[in-house]
Amino acid sequence: MRVFVTGATGFIGRAVVRALIEAGHDVSGLARSDASAQALTTAGVRVHRGSLEDLESLRRGAAAAEGAIHTAYFHEFTHADVATRLRVMLGGSPSGIIGRFMAASIETDRRAIETIGRSLGGPDPALVVASGTLSMQAGKLATEDEFPDPSAVGGRRASSERTAIGLVTSGVRASVIRLPPLVHGEDDRTGFAPRLVGTARKKAFAAFVGDGRNHWPAVHRSDVAQLFRLALETGTAGARYHGVAEEGIPFRTIADAIGRRLSLPVLSKTPEEAAKLFSWLAPFIAADNLASSALTQDRLGWSPTGPGLIADLEGSWYFKSDPDRKYGT
Numbered sequence: 001m002r003v004f005v006t007g008a009t010g011f012i013g014r015a016v017v018r019a020l021i022e023a024g025h026d027v028s029g030l031a032r033s034d035a036s037a038q039a040l041t042t043a044g045v046r047v048h049r050g051s052l053e054d055l056e057s058l059r060r061g062a063a064a065a066e067g068a069i070h071t072a073y074f075h076e077f078t079h080a081d082v083a084t085r086l087r088v089m090l091g092g093s094p095s096g097i098i099g100r101f102m103a104a105s106i107e108t109d110r111r112a113i114e115t116i117g118r119s120l121g122g123p124d125p126a127l128v129v130a131s132g133t134l135s136m137q138a139g140k141l142a143t144e145d146e147f148p149d150p151s152a153v154g155g156r157r158a159s160s161e162r163t164a165i166g167l168v169t170s171g172v173r174a175s176v177i178r179l180p181p182l183v184h185g186e187d188d189r190t191g192f193a194p195r196l197v198g199t200a201r202k203k204a205f206a207a208f209v210g211d212g213r214n215h216w217p218a219v220h221r222s223d224v225a226q227l228f229r230l231a232l233e234t235g236t237a238g239a240r241y242h243g244v245a246e247e248g249i250p251f252r253t254i255a256d257a258i259g260r261r262l263s264l265p266v267l268s269k270t271p272e273e274a275a276k277l278f279s280w281l282a283p284f285i286a287a288d289n290l291a292s293s294a295l296t297q298d299r300l301g302w303s304p305t306g307p308g309l310i311a312d313l314e315g316s317w318y319f320k321s322d323p324d325r326k327y328g329t
Contacts, residue, residue, distance in 0.1 A: 004047075016224075028046040058115045081168050087104070093166060109160050126174075131240075133154075146296065165240075183219055197258055205267050207267050208255040209251070209274045216287075223243070262319065267310075
């Protein structure tokens, strides 16, 4: 299958591309920069220059493909085009910048999904879109057949899900994969795990909120890559899948692992203290996010086999002393 991948040079996207190539698919990847284009060429991927905000480039990339996997998203301010950055910076009070950036990210994602889905060629156009388990109702085990909760900490991503599933009526075999906040593995430079490690290094302690009994699900990126491939090849139109290997790890356990590995104290923080420590990440840090993948495993024959989060944290990757590596906060 000819497959168009956005986010192909990202942490998850690189693994997805490898899985697709190993399965014999012909892959093209979206590249915003010369560096990204070179990385794709080195990986054996055809380069398609453009960006998420360049809808014409997305149309061309999708039109030349029979299927698409959409993993790109504005997680950082620099991901947006200059015009979007200016609108966010100058569009209101400084205190509203984060909210405006999140709104711009969601709208960009919605437009990109719709454009790609409506432009795909072939008799059975397939589109797989990444979403997040943080969009689900807090404090209960979320399943694939449940809808996102708009009031959840990640509830804004619900619009991306609706856009993707809405394409089914146009003949697109669209499906959604909800990813946990902790997709982990070697070479993770910008995800939640390196941000937590980076904050602990900077502040000289690892932290959790309250009693730390809130949960985060997790999965190794090698398992996620295979799930995207399976959904592309055999997924059901309108399906929602969960890329979850561990349903919910107590956040205190995560903080303990980081503190132990860095030989740092592990401290409880109030919500107010967490807001100062983690900034815009604080609501996510405090979220109680439980998610099951039982239905996904049954429906797609997916069986995660990668190492668990704590095993990864107890390894060496997240704690190498490398001045060139990029940590979060």
